[in-house]
Amino acid sequence: MIVIVLEKVPTSLRGELTRWLLEVHTGVFVGSISAMVRELLWKLIMEKLSEGGGIMIHNAANEQGYSLRTCGNTARQIVDFDGLALVHCPNPKKQLPSSKVK
Numbered sequence: 096m097i098v099i100v101l102e103k104v105p106t107s108l109r110g111e112l113t114r115w116l117l118e119v120h121t122g123v124f125v126g127s128i129s130a131m132v133r134e135l136l137w138k139l140i141m142e143k144l145s146e147g148g149g150i151m152i153h154n155a156a157n158e159q160g161y162s163l164r165t166c167g168n169t170a171r172q173i174v175d176f177d178g179l180a181l182v183h184c185p186n187p188k189k190q191l192p193s194s195k196v197k
Contacts, residue, residue: 096125100124111139132195148168159179
């Protein structure tokens with residue numbers, strides 16, 4: 096099983112993905128494809144992303160049972176915490192104070 100979520104990407108890229116996956120909601124694709132096709136689709140996404148962003152979740156032989164990847168401009172970041180993939184949502188209101196150089 097694979098899930099791909101794309102944000103602010105060209106319509107042509109979404110159209111290309113519908114050849115392999117089902118678009119269940121705008122920018123949300125699901126399906127069951129081979130690892131080779133998955134890697135080729137991810138490469139295509141990274142090439143044609145433009146200003147958008149994407150995340151891919153797929154089955155993996157690890158503790159969680161799945162793997163996460165992101166590319167481009169996404170609002171969330173994947174953080175490795177002792178082998179577990181966690182999602183970090185930065186709060187734009189809470190920024191560290193900038194240091195001034197004299």
